[in-house]
Amino acid sequence: MGKTYIADLADHVGKEVILNGWVYNKRSSGKIWFLILRDGTGYTQGVVAQENVPNEVFDLEPALTQESSVSMAGLVKKDKRSIGGYELDVSNIKVHQIAEEYPITKKEHGTAFLMDNRHLWLRSRKQNAVLKVRAETVRAIRDYFDSNGFVNLDTPIFTANACEGTTTLFETEYFGQKAFLAQSGQLYNEANIMSFGKVYCFGPTFRAEKSKTRRHLTEFWMVEPEIAYCDLDENMGWGEGLICHIAEWALNNCQEQLEVLERDTSQLEKIKSPFPRISYTEAVDILNTKGEKFEWGGDFGGGDETVISEHFDGPVIVHRFPAAIKAFYMKRDPENEKLALGMDILAPEGYGEVIGGGEREHDHDTLVKRINEHKLPEDAFQWYLDLRKYGTVPHSGFGLGVERTVSWICGITHLREAIPFPRMIYRLEP
RNA sequence: UCCGGAGUAGCUCAAUGGUAGAGCGGGUGGCUGUUAACCACUAGGCUGGGGGUUCAAGUCCCUCCUCCGGAGCCA
Known part of the structure; x- marks a missing residue:
């Protein structure tokens, strides 16, 4: 299982890979949640299903803030529903750091604020x-x-x-x-x-x-x-x-x-x-x-x-x-x-x-x-x-x-x- | 330097001179395919600073500060 970049996911369909990046967004739906990761080469989502991962991995969801640095391991699948067209069936997640509250949110901001940041x-x-x-x-x-x-x-x-x-x-x-x-x-x-x-x-x-x-x-x-x-x-x-x-x-x-x-x-x-x-x-x-x-x-x-x-x-x-x-x-x-x-x-x-x-x-x-x-x-x-x-x-x-x-x-x-x-x-x- | 515009919650914005609100973000809970997800609840304010008018100022007047974009100059 090697280190992979999101831009190269197409070459790894059906294989286990590790992606290193930052949390862009997440969406939770009870017993399944989605981790949208960015790594500088692109964006993709990891699918975290309760039945597929250890409890301690599944339970990470509430703590994972925007821009937290994480590595996620999993099986690469092609899926139209994912940003970028590929997704990971997550088997494990390693948290490097839980980010503090990130000032830049998903809604719009003014340029003065953005330039300060x-x-x-x-x-x-x-x-x-x-x-x-x-x-x-x-x-x-x-x-x-x-x-x-x-x-x-x-x-x-x-x-x-x-x-x-x-x-x-x-x-x-x-x-x-x-x-x-x-x-x-x-x-x-x-x-x-x-x-x-x-x-x-x-x-x-x-x-x-x-x-x-x-x-x-x-x-x-x-x-x-x-x-x-x-x-x-x-x-x-x-x-x-x-x-x-x-x-x-x-x-x-x-x-x-x-x-x-x-x-x-x-x-x-x-x-x-x-x-x-x-x-x-x-x-x-x-x-x-x-x-x-x-x-x-x-x-x-x-x-x-x-x-x-x-x-x-x-x-x-x-x-x-x-x-x-x-x-x-x-x-x-x-x-x-x-x-x-x-x-x-x-x-x-x-x-x-x-x-x-x-x-x-x-x-x-x-x-x-x-x-x-x-x-x-x-x-x-x-x-x-x-x-x-x-x-x-x-x-x-x-x-x-x-x-x-x-x-x-x-x-x-x-x-x-x-x-x-x-x-x-x-x-x-x- | 000149002209114009704007400063209200962490962010983006509302609020006839009459009890300062919403969305996002934060917190708590719910949901097995979400797409800036959604639903419920919740905390959060010296309305840029100072002065004035008024029974009463986020709102009107003066002044200062900060920022924005345009002129000039040029790539």
């Missing part, structure tokens, strides 16, 4: 499904880059300077010196590509913005590829390919989870190359056609993004933004100096920007000019400027937000559920 909420079925999709999304991302010749080189989290100067950074103390938590690995990626050609970094990133929306976290995970000898068009192709790969991977590897989440998978099946590519100016026209009264030159808000993406049936790429609203390192459009060669990929169904990136300025003197225009300290960028002195080449890259992508794949409404322990403006614990 995030360490326990993770056990619930839906949260388990979302985080499994997250793990698979990370696998899909790595698979995409690894199998396309990218080298994974991670970039520092402690940095000395605020690279873009626009967003607020978390400040910390570093042996008596001021340091900041990184908001992007891009600048370091730009150094790395001159050695490896194609690289990506993948790690946590930090923004001290006091954002209070469902689309923002202060600590989130981002994958950032960077490619040497790559223009804006090719860059858009990499972003599009990545998103298609993630959607396809989820459909192939997360069917069970997407079902638990009641995700309309037809939305994911529609994610196919090529994505429509429209310029910022065309996007502004779309907004105005729909009566949004958007003025050329401004940045899109969450609502604007939704309106634009609703115009298309799937993700859409928006490119060539007004240079004035973009970072100093973005290359200008040679055909129109007012435009920067940036691109965003907007996910459908109102999920908004999941990718932001573009072609970088690779000319030394132009870059110095931009640094000064943005009133950034030139000294801090000496190493970055060096990259333009020793064999500079056109290059591009982008960042993809993991939690936004996972939320979209799962069809959930708030980023906080797409990461095990979210960090938000008013949430540092648990």
